[in-house]
Amino acid sequence: MSAVLRGADGTRLSVDHGLCSGTGHCQEAAPGAFRLADRRAWPAEGLDLAAADHAGLRRAADACPWYAITFTPGGNG
């Protein structure tokens, strides 16, 4: 019921599909990091979590009006 992506450094990004309603707030907060399909958000294909913009992913987690996104930085955060 969740779309989960793990980075090489232990970074983890998940979208809880029991909550997500596909409104796209995450796409606006973290451009390029999410895609929308079937009224749900998913981590974008080929997203390299270790190298991604962590501030943007944190913004996406904070901006989600459905509280569906969890972002946990790995390694050195």
Place this chain on the structure above:
Amino acid sequence: MPEMTPEATRGAADQAGPAVPVFKPYTAKADFPWEELARDRSRCPVAHSEHLDAVQISSYAGVKEVMNKVAEAFTGTYSTLWPLTEPLPVDQQVFPSADPPRHTRQRKLFVKALSASRIAHMRPFSERLAERLLDGILARGTGFDLVTAYSRRISEGHIAELLGLPEELRERFMYLSTLTELSTADGKGMGYRAELDEWQAQLAGMVRERRAAGEDSDDLITRLCFAEDEGDRLSELEVASLIRAMIRAGNTTSAAALTNTVAALERHPEQKAKYLADIEGLTPSLVEEGLRYDGPALGLWRRCARETTVQGYPLTPGDRVFTVTAAANHDPEVYDRPDEFLIDRDWKELPPHLTFGWGIHHCIGVNLARLELETSLAALYRRLPGLRLEPGAEIPQVPGPVFRNWLSLPMVFDPVSTGAGR
């Protein structure tokens, strides 16, 4: 109703001074306000309106900027439906009229029950409800009022199913929901105060009874009654306010969206013909276009709580703002041919309309609203042959600056021989 008042014409002619909004929803609410909203949006997208006694914001970028800055610079506690001069009592600060962290705590109680996946399970119920209502309409002749016989029954049925509302209360709660809508007309919300207070007290009594009976059922009201926040239960009045807000929002907004979409479709025969030729394929984009073109909200109030700017226009604490969603949704910067009703726009490629809002207060009922609209529109146009507006019928618009809603929509259809309805 005239689309342009004499004052509006004078205001528009006054090119010398700063542009003054021509939108006058209290005294001259136009049935079709797109032209006057276009004037304000192009000449003064963020400007003080004497008529509204507020800063009127009518561009897509401006309305969205307010929605994005709600948590940092605005408050809903002075109500978003009436421009109050004092904050609402704390127990009545719910959803749009609550600020974080209170708002976050409340919203977290509802997101799961209203999520896309949970609401998707309601589709069979939703389809059966539409079919049952249409069976009744077909059995009663060849004419009906869409609002009372269909739109309101659709929204009332869904919200009652979701909340677990007893059958005998549904009609009264729908009536009280429409009173709330009408009470926004004078900008003070005073018109129906006694009845609406009584409703609040009745719901608080219901909360008391359910708590006394124990947690013996899984419906949303029972779960709210027993929800805890850091070990404390919510107050009876806060739960009552939350239930009332769910019922009101669920009842009036989706019913209006359905009625407005049918009214728009009936006024655009070439779009209607296109829809009838591919009901299955075009329903989702018809729903989005209906919500964009004539959604249930004309605009909403907020109050500035911290110094900020909107499209560069400075706001200070205490300033009232009125965001005109209907104007934002017709912004030519965002939508081609914005004042045209085009049911096959490609919504995958377009920015979302702002009918459901944006940001922390994004409409929590978005999935339920879309489901209701999809099933009820498709069933209506599949089942009733030759459906059309009753010629010459009066079609009144709800008064006041906040809502867009046709209060009745008399319709007729061709006779169907018995047993050939399906």
